[in-house]
Amino acid sequence: MALPSFMKHIHFLEDSGWIQTRKEGRVRTCVIEKKSFAVVEAWLSEQRDLWEGRTDRLEKFVTTIDEKEQSE
Numbered sequence: 001m002a003l004p005s006f007m008k009h010i011h012f013l014e015d016s017g018w019i020q021t022r023k024e025g026r027v028r029t030c031v032i033e034k035k036s037f038a039v040v041e042a043w044l045s046e047q048r049d050l051w052e053g054r055t056d057r058l059e060k061f062v063t064t065i066d067e068k069e070q071s072e
Helices: 003-015 034-071
Strands: 019-024 027-032
Touching: 003 019, 003 027
Parallel strands: none
Antiparallel strands: 019 027
8 A cells, every 4th residue: 555545544544533643753653542432332232232133033033944844
């Protein structure tokens, strides 16, 4: 990846509040903003619960159908 493309991504993450950067000479240090990721983690947790419930119901449905087909 070219440096300008990389820096575009870094600036986007910084502008979004996901990271903070500090430049000393030629060295740029990036630090993750944990508070921003906490919001994402909360949302992902909700989505995980939702999809686990859906896949559990799908598993139950498939198992029930399979049992019915085997008993016929």
